[in-house]
Structures are given as C-alpha cells and as structure tokens.
Amino acid sequence: MPAWTGGGPKAPRPEPRQPAVTGPSPLRWRPSGRIPLEIVHGERDLTPGIGVLQDRGGNPRADEPMSRLAGRLRIFARAIPRLLIKPLRRESRHPRRILIAHHLLLGDTLLLTPLLAKLREQYPQSQIVLACPKAIVPLYAGRPFDVTALPFDPRDSKSVRDVLLSGPYDLGMVLGDNRHSWLALGAGCRWIVGHSGDRPAWKNWPLNRSVPYPDTAAAWADLATELIDGPPPRAYRPADWRAPQHAALPEPSLLTQPYVVLHPGASTSVKRWPNARWRDLAQRVEALGYLPVWTGGPGEAELIRAIDPDPHHPNLAARLGLGELWHLFAGAQAVVCPDTGVAHLGRLIGVPTLALFGPGNALIHGAGRYWREVPFVPITIADMPCRDQPFIFRREVAWVRRCDRNETTCVAWRGDHADCMGRLSVESVYNALQNVLVKV
Template structure:
C-alpha cells in the first residue's frame, strides 16, 4: 500500500468532479455511504447513526467504510448495513468505493479530511460537522452541522447528522452475529478482564488486576484475561504463573465478541473492546483515565445497557477538544506517554481508580 498511489488515484478524479456539474441532491437517497477511518471504539459508536439511517431510509443501500479488521463484526449486516473495506493509503479500496456508487449521500461523522474523497467518489450531497481544522477540510461540505456545545456522547451526536428523532435505544437483539472460527470458550461463569488499551496512560495497576481476579474467584466467577496481540506482556506481568485462562493475542474480533456474549462480566479500560461489549450486552465496568466518560459513555442510545463508567476527577484532564473541534464541556487528556514537553509520565488518573470502587461496580452489575 502506498499513500502516493492513493493520492495519484484521488487527484485526477477530484479535479474532474470539481469541474463537472453535480447531480442534484436526492430527496430520498438510495445509496448512502458513511465515510471514515476511525479506531474500533469510535467505529462501533457509529451504531446509532446506522440505526437512524435505516429507520429514515428503509429501502436504501447503506454502506459503512471500514478498516479490514472490523469487517467480520458487520458480516451479518446489522441494520441491513454493508461494510466496505477502506484504507486511505490503498488505492484499490478507493476504487472499490467508487465502483459501489454512485453515492446520493455521504456522511462524514468525524474529521472532514475525507471530503475530497467524497467528491472524487461522485457524492451528490456531503454532510459532516463544521469547525474542523484546518478550515479547508470544511469547504466541500454541502451541509455542515454545528458541533455540539453541550455534553453528549459521540454516538448520540453522530446520529444527529441525520434529521429526525433519535433511534430507539439499543438492545443486543439488534445486532446479528456471524459464526466465529472455532475456539474453546470457558465453561461456567466467567469474567473477561481486558488489560490492553491504546496508551500506557490507560493501564490499570497490575497488582489491582491480580486482586480483582482473586476477588472474582472468591465470588464464584472465573477470571479470563484478554489483551491484543502486542499486549501479551501485560498479562504476563499480572499473572506470571498462568493461574487463569488467557486469550491474550489469540482471538480475532469476532471470536472476542463471541467470548463476551457469554461472559458474566467484563472489566476493561476505556478502549475499543468496551464498545464491543456494549454490542454484545455484556455487563461492563469501564475504567476511564485520560478519556472522557461523557463522550465515550452510554448516552441515550445505550441507556439501557448494563454499563458503568468509573472516572475520578483529576486536574490534568483539562483539554477541551475532540476530532479537532473545541467545546468547553469536553474534559479529556490526549497527551502521549513520556517525559517530554506536553507529555504525561505517569497515569495518576488510572491509579485514582481504587480496587474497592471497581469491586462495588461489579457487585452492582452482578446484582441486576
């Protein structure tokens, strides 16, 4: 894959699109594309947008641009949505998106850097949020919605890109699942303890994971470790003797979803797997350190989900931007891990989450 090859594919088609009269926007679009290249959690938080699109356009072909690893999660076509592989560095995926068109409506729910691609794909109407930076990203929007200036989850305000009432609250029955590749799922009651996250600043102390695992055993629930393929060292640091079953680095996302569907409980940092557990309906305790429990919380769409977000006030969660937009209500920390200027050397926000508070949240979910 080559970013240069992708740009060479894009530029002549964009120029042609800019010089060619566009078709009028369709009153009832029949081909709709949600265009993004987000991480797992943000991708799954687009679920209420997909649900609302299907309600508003029951007969339309609705497609979701999607990184390759996420495609199996959409294989059974939830809400009748078709996931199309997309990598902005891969010209073949751009050509495939064009071949799947023409697109009556393209929705860009996060950064507007994909507006040139939307025009190159021949979009008749492009919708996104105003205020992206730099300003050139916004110029090709046909419809620019104001970024929310009051607290809301990304899931809820992304759905606001489509006019009309909000979608019905999510239930696990809304999401059909393809059959995963075979693996040995634990028998009996078990809790998935997912240790990994996108940054070391989201890691909970190893000793507290050990203590939580012991407490679960005493409660009659077997702990099961989970982490990504590059995070297996986290599990070894917590359970060096291998006392408990570990699936770290062994499961693809569809297998992990299957593991979560049958779990009694999950505890994890604020990461993509948190949102996967919401799709499966797994009772979840999410540990929020630098991230925002407002932006990434349950919100209105998942208000009936068994989900508890734990977060403690801390003075350095003091940045007010997401997706390059500013809003006073946003409180998060996007600093990288390190000792340099503007970095954070130590995850005080995660250490502020006590074992007792996590146990209490687990008990609350187990009692439901």
C-alpha cells in the same frame, strides 16, 4: 496469530514532565479466515493525516508519508472535476443510496451504530454503504440495519478505487476527519454532510452542509445522528447485531464455569490501570465464585503472566481473533477493561461491561441516549483537573474535556501509571462489578 493494533487549531503541545450494493467489483470482497484484532486497541481511533496518523485530539503519530500517495491521487483526480459543479448539486429528499465515509478504528466505528440505526429508520428502502477498515468488515457480515460494509484503507489503492467505483450516491456522510469528504465526492456523492470546524479548510470544501458541534455536552455517538434530521433512533438492543463467525475458543474445559473477562491492555500507558490492582481484582473475582479469564494482544501475554501467573486462570492474550473475542464476551458474566475498542465491543454484544476511563471522557465516549438499555458502566473521576484539553477530531469545542498526553508529557505521572487511572480504586471497580453480577 492475529495482530492487535486501535475547525480549530491543533491541541497545544503540553510541556514534558520534568524528572450488496449495485456497481462494480468492490462489493464482491469477502473476508476469509479469522478476523484480525489489529485494531481492538485503537481506542485513540487514529484518523489519517498527511504523512501522519492523528488521534481524536488531532495530534500526529508516525506514519509512512508515501504510503497513501497513490490513493490520494486517485481520490483527487475523481473529486476535483466534481468540485467545480458543487453549486449545481441539490439535496435529495429521499436518497436511495447513502455512503458513510470515514477511517475510524474499532471503538469509534462502533460508535457510529446509532447513526446507522437512524438512517435505516429514516430511509427504510435506501441502500446504506459504510466505508470500513478491512479488519472490521467481518463484524458487519450479518448486515446490521441492512448496512453493507465496504473495505477501505487509504494506504491500499485498490480499496480506494473500489470505494470510488461504488457510486454514485445521493447522500454522503463524513465522520471524524473531514478529509474523507473528498472520498465521498470522488465516489459520486451528490450531497455531502459533515461536522464543521475541521482544519485546514480544504478538508471541508466538498461539504454541502456543515453541522456545528452543539453548545452543550453530549455523547459523540448521539452527535453523529444529528447530521440528519429526524427523531433519535430507538434504543439499541443486542438482537440488532448478529454475532460474527468464529473458531473454537481455546481451553474450553476451563470456560464451562461462570467467568469474568479481565482485559488490562490499552494503546497507551496513560490508560493502563496498575498491575497490582488487576491482580487484586482477579482475586476478588475468584472469591465471588467466578473464573477470571484474561485477554490481551500479542505483546501482552507476558504482561498478563506478570499480573497473574496462576495457570488455572486462562491467559488468552494473542490467542483470539475478533470473532472469538465476541464469542468469549458473549459467554461472560461481565467484562472489565480500560477505555478501549474492547469496551465498545462489549457494549455492542450486551455483556455487562465496566470501562475504566482515565484520560478519556466518559460522557463523550461512554454514555449516550442510544445505549441507555445496555449494561455499560463507565468508571471515572468526573472532574479530573488535568483532563483539560478541549479538542476532538482536531476541532476545538468549549465543553470537551479530554487528555491526549502520553507517559512523557503526562502532568500527573505516578511512577508506573497516570494519576487519573490511579484514582480509580480497586474498591470502586469491585463494587461496580458486584452490582452488575447481581443483575446477571
């Protein structure tokens, strides 16, 4: 059964609430079996730290301090000698081989899609390689934008070695955490570009060009495309991405009628919508003549059963791999879910997707020029007063407004949910759902 998982100072800690690439072996890797869902709930999009995992805001989470040591030593052993000749490196006007170095989870990895599209438009003959968490690699088996996904896990010394040996590259692009500029350098990238402002400063040393975040608000997916020159890519079309392989869906007899997928799970309780509202929404979906179909991770089967015990409403929690989830979404009339990796997957597939944004920022992670033709509807409270933390990927950006608090530190916890989620009424979600169903 698949497992589910998802420049400036750190965000201040809030007060607690009171009461086919040429080269050696790496690209011979082939996925087998079902695609695990261990990262679908990775909407916090953890990026590696030293001894910790860090989320978009730069806050630490538990990690095994020694688990990455072998990989880091291998990276630095190859990168440090190359750092010495950094002044001699020159930018190629026509890069033939390009590496995208990162360790984002599902949601933010999929948000790199406009960058892939722009790279392909700017460099139609170039070989583009995307370092990619192993569990996500099978999504790229159809080679969208003719990109090769190379499995990378900083805790897996073999995958680190394989990325390092996959070079050299003419251009390296670093997204999210700039510590991966060292990976790009170790892999033989002759020119490395990333966003400025990461801390501590040593993460930025391999960069040849640092691009600041803009002074005005923008979607992060669009910001990623500005790391290279040229016009924005054309708008995304679902035909740009071939569906991954999948096994047969469970309970196929129930899925013959039109259905709407409801996905209540999230990586953190502050992103959860109250159970009673999910139940109410499911009843309204059924009253419209659609079958409510529930999805979730292994730990969420009981949660969904508590929300909706009706055996006629399929509970597919812990029963789907990522390929099967894609196939289920592709056949749905709509998907409703919190701000999570699942929301970005729905947008990629082209199914009408309603994403409930509470602590997250819908402008940064739910909008964007590139996705303008896809039926994606962010539902949020635009000016939530406690969505007030100006940090993204450890960078302080004046226009960023996010909240990275948890249930303990949430300043507006309402018994079983955060106020930012509680302010999203059933009526508002239902009305938005009706609007997209009319267009289906």
